[in-house]
Amino acid sequence: GQNIDQPTEMTATEGAIVQINCTYQTSGFNGLFWYQQHAGEAPTFLSYNVLDGLEEKGRFSSFLSRSKGYSYLLLKELQMKDSASYLCAVRDNYGQNFVFGPGTRLSVLP
Amino acid sequence: GAVVSQHPSRVICKSGTSVKIECRSLDFQATTMFWYRQFPKQSLMLMATSNEGSKATYEQGVEKDKFLINHASLTLSTLTVTSAHPEDSSFYICSARRVDRNNEQFFGPGTRLTVL
Numbered sequence: 001g002q003n004i005d006q007p008t009e010m011t012a013t014e015g016a017i018v019q020i021n022c023t024y025q026t027s028g029f030n031g032l033f034w035y036q037q038h039a040g041e042a043p044t045f046l047s048y049n050v051l052d053g054l055e056e057k058g059r060f061s062s063f064l065s066r067s068k069g070y071s072y073l074l075l076k077e078l079q080m081k082d083s084a085s086y087l088c089a090v091r092d093n094y095g096q097n098f099v100f101g102p103g104t105r106l107s108v109l110p
Numbered sequence: 111g112a113v114v115s116q117h118p119s120r121v122i123c124k125s126g127t128s129v130k131i132e133c134r135s136l137d138f139q140a141t142t143m144f145w146y147r148q149f150p151k152q153s154l155m156l157m158a159t160s161n162e163g164s165k166a167t168y169e170q171g172v173e174k175d176k177f178l179i180n181h182a183s184l185t186l187s188t189l190t191v192t193s194a195h196p197e198d199s200s201f202y203i204c205s206a207r208r209v210d211r212n213n214e215q216f217f218g219p220g221t222r223l224t225v226l
């Protein structure tokens with residue numbers, strides 16, 4: 001089966017750092033993606049990990065441990081506009097399908 | 111970049127009518143497109159995989175006769191919600207898979223369907 005878990009909601013303060021965790025148990029694995037989604041809009045791509053380790057992209061970093069079925073998204077220097085849902089998605093072995101996690105709703109407070 | 115468009119962005123219709131949503135890959139060819147549905151405060155749920163020139167593959171629990179998918183060209187897939195009912199009101203999002211970008215999926219802006 002496919003199971004992806006994320007915290008439902010998180011709150012952080014402007015300027016702070018927040019880490020959003022994602023654990024997964026899927027029948028196949030060919031990469032893990034993080035997307036940002038503002039209310040009423042489509043998801044936008046943030047990061048992609050297929051090998052273990054940390055990928056850094058500006059204020060956003062994503063980490064993957066395949067042996068632990070674990071990833072996190074790290075957001076630094078939080079801004080109000082970072083208030084959004086963050087979706088973790090795992091791509092299956094054949095590269096065809098994504099399985100999305102439930103999403104984490106992040107609220108950034110002043 | 112890789113741009114995917116959807117039309118219309120919003121649609122309000124009466125119960126019992128059919129609604130067609132278009133998904134286009136604007137600057138690349140996509141043999142595979144995906145249709146997702148998202149209810150408020152929930153994550154994306156894959157409805158079906160649309161393959162150019164062949165029948166769509168539907169996820170369990172999705173009625174293929176109610177959600178008609180046509181992928182007639184390498185840049186266009188359509189989803190028709192037939193005999194729509196209020197419970198079909200949702201945010202419908204398509205994505206197109208780009209083979210030359212490591213099979214990454216690029217999402218359209220979504221279509222908000224409201225059935226009265």
